[in-house]
Amino acid sequence: MAVVLVLPTAASADGADQLRVQGEKLAKQGNYAEAIDAFKASDALRPRASNACYIALAYSRRQLWSQAEIFLGLCHVRATDSDPLPAWVAAADEQITRKLATADVAAITLRVSPEIAGVVLTISSFAPDSARDPLPPDVPRLLRRARVHLRRC
Numbered sequence: 189m190a191v192v193l194v195l196p197t198a199a200s201a202d203g204a205d206q207l208r209v210q211g212e213k214l215a216k217q218g219n220y221a222e223a224i225d226a227f228k229a230s231d232a233l234r235p236r237a238s239n240a241c242y243i244a245l246a247y248s249r250r251q252l253w254s255q256a257e258i259f260l261g262l263c264h265v266r267a268t269d270s271d272p273l274p275a276w277v278a279a280a281d282e283q284i285t286r287k288l289a290t291a292d293v294a295a296i297t298l299r300v301s302p303e304i305a306g307v308v309l310t311i312s313s314f315a316p317d318s319a320r321d322p323l324p325p326d327v328p329r330l331l332r333r334a335r336v337h338l339r340r341c
Contacts, residue, residue, distance in 0.1 A: 204234035211242060220246040237266035241274050248280060253287045260284060 211226030224246045231239035241263035247256035260280055267273045 201234055204230045204236075206230075207233070208239065208242070211246075215242070215246055215249070218249075220249045224250075235266065237263050237268065237271045237273065240266055241277060241280075244284075245276070245280060248284065251287075253284055253291055254293070256280075257284050257288060 207226050207230035211223045211230065214220075214223035214226055224243055227239050227243045227246065230236075231243070240259050244256045244258075244260035244263055247253075247259060260277070263273065263277065
């Protein structure tokens with residue numbers, strides 16, 4: 189029996205950095221959908237708060253407030269001393285909260301009865317790469333921010 193341990197390499201870190209820089213350039217050019225793709229590709233190589241923050245900002249520029257809220261929540265959850273929140277995050281939080289308060293959306297609560305182990309919630313209106321399988325531990329908190337309540341059974 190062999191055990192293989194895969195660690196991030198300098199090459200994957202360099203690739204992640206290059207994709208993040210590419211995403212920043214695309215966003216500055218107003219190509220927000222392409223910027224989101226670049227930031228998500230960077231995040232797939234090296235998950236970071238900064239990637240989630242930039243994805244949220246790009247979704248905000250596209251006025252896709254629910255997606256922006258979820259990724260800004262992930263930005264908060266991932267933030268560390270070595271990967272801190274950008275200075276603009278407080279303003280983004282306020283803007284997204286304000287926009288969602290006036291959006292034509294409804295708060296929903298989902299309840300599974302009887303409680304069944306292994307219930308999974310998929311947010312099908314988002315791009316397939318936004319559905320995480322298996323769900324990371326921070327998803328229930330993010331879904332609460334997105335006005336969707338998930339209870340793992």
